[in-house]
Amino acid sequence: MAWPPDPAGLPHQRRGTVPGGRGRYPDYDVLANRDHWDAETREVVMARVEDVPPIRFFDAEEERTVRAFCDCVMAQDREPRIPVLNFIDEKLYDGKLDGFQHADMPDDREVWHTVARALAEHRFAELSTDEQHDLTQQFADGKLELPFNPSTAWSVVMRYVLQAFYSHPWSWNEIGFSGPAYPRGFTRLSTGIREEWESKEEWQQDPVRDVQERGLE
């Protein structure tokens, strides 16, 4: 299957950073608001930009495979990229797991090692974009061969991927999210009214129709 491009004509980002460099909010930089955040929150958020953790949980071969996988599942096919893998690695290395383990699954850390091995057996990092996509779709459909339930494994690894990607302020620029709002708070709660510091959308396309037309489903 040909891999369809992003919606044509998405503006290039003019301020701030979005993964891939184009988005709906070309003049929005959530980090421009950081002086309005409380110091504790600012430290946590800025560390994701300024202090990317090293790889300590995955070995070099796993790192190569899993980095390619993370790029594929988040469609990060060009710079700038959110270093998703580094944040996943940190969470696993620190053992900050999420408080539940399915009875038919090993510990999340073992799930990650096993998924990395399975993808490496398919030489995931060397595959073409289309081949990576097909293999990932198999995984998403619960058809990747694993010693445990592949559908549960997919939900486990994607939980880590999504948390890493959507906790990063560059992704907030992409989706127009206002980010931390303490101690300032919000004053304009009504539909269609934004604070002057909130994101302004310069793109109108219903993604439902768009995703269907581009055959992404």
Next chain:
Amino acid sequence: MSLRGNFWMGSKRPPDNDSAFLLDVHKRAVNTSRMRHYSDDEEVDMLIVGCGAGGGTLAQRLARRGWSVVVLEKGPFWDPDRDWVSDEAGSHKLYWTDKRIIGGSDPVELGKNNSGHGVGGSMVHYAGYTPRFHPSDFATKTIDGVGADWPITYWDLKRHYELLERELPVAGQDWPWGDPHTYPHGPHPLSSGAGKAWQGAMDCGIAMRVGPVGIVNGTFGNRPHCIYRGFCLQACKVNAKASPLVTHVPDAIEHGAEIRADSMATRIELDDAGRVRGVSYIRDGVERFQRCAALAVAGYSIETPRLLLNSGIPNPADQIGRYVMVQGAPQTGARFPEQMHIWKGPPPEVCSEQFYETDESRGFARGFSIQTVGPLPIEWAQHVLAEGHWGRAMREYMRDYAHWTLLGVLCELLPHPENRVTLADVTDQFGLPVARFDYTKTQNDERNIQYAKDTVKKIWDHAGAQDQLTIDRYAHLVGGCRMGTDPDESVCDSDHRVWGVPNLFIADGSVMPTQGSANPALTIMALTSRLAERLDRKQIANAARRGAPVASR
């Protein structure tokens, strides 16, 4: 307009709880500098395990009545200024994330979804909804032929509901469902999504009301007004949202209670006569033993049964850990042409309890409630993933985040003995077997959830949504040590006392025999408020050492 409505409106000071006045206006932390400390050797009147909705409320109630109280809390004593952040991933430390095993045909995810950790418990990161249960919740077996009857009724709790609504305080419109009542604070203003939901519901004949939320909406001691920043589920840095940390712990400390944080209870010790003599716990890596005259376990539906099972508490009818319940809580997002900015304002805004009770024409017993919810980016990405999207489709749906708003439902799923907590063959960092929680839905449950989802879809259709996304999920936990009248079918009696152990009480949501479609926090608090009153009035025979028992009901 009723006189009663006017009487309750406005900012009335709660009669027997000064917590809001004991906080500092310009600091969020509770002042612990004058907190009393008890030695492990001192036999305290009431030892409590867990400082959440149940334990925090019980500590305040008993300390105020002169009882010596120690609360062992596994997590930290939070300082909201220092410890909490306006950030989803950065709030990981708020949740109970030690290992637990989940099984059954419909495994329920734990952790951030339903499990607290630290002083304040899971109310630190609940949305803020504080509805009462309906009178029918206490007799579903009699009324509907399903579930169980409680050994108490709504009317046993009503006075405590009213007190607690003033203590939190609860803001909302006059409430028409269940036992109609009013709230001490008026309703908060609506954000975009709630407005859309309201409009869609009105259009198809479904009534909604604003609230009820435990979020300050006016003057209330030294707790500030809400600033509508939207991070309620990441703990309220403002101190506007109610949790025991700000609603009951300050007053408990003022009246001599000790909140002993970072203390993991590992074992309840019984004496030769079968009474509790104290609790072993670990603090700073050292095992200690706190003596007590009576013990209340308030660790919630997973950890309370686990502690009882790990301690070998007599369990002749094999009831400990059974009948754990969760609510079916699918959420449906709706897309609109205009931007909704769902992150603005508290996620809990408007509710309907129109479908709460049984309507035989719907084809199942009991019902559900409808409430606004407000997932932040990570949570919303999980919704998009659940629809099968990843890669570019994920990114494209997420770029559209600002156009979506959501309604959730809480479906009353029925209690079942096999939905239970047992001990797994895995141990935690303390060497103790962890809990395993198995969960499987019944056909009535499936029908309820499907009907509720169809109802929400209808609301969004009427509101003019262009597209909808639904994710299946669960919310809340109750049951596991249910109260009853028969030791063969329950763990404790109507006074929360474990059958066969005269000075052991369960003071949390695990005592609930059914769950209704209401968020459980307020009812957990009301139950423990009632328990404290009965303990202090010596209405529970032979329970504690304080004086001779007066009456046994």
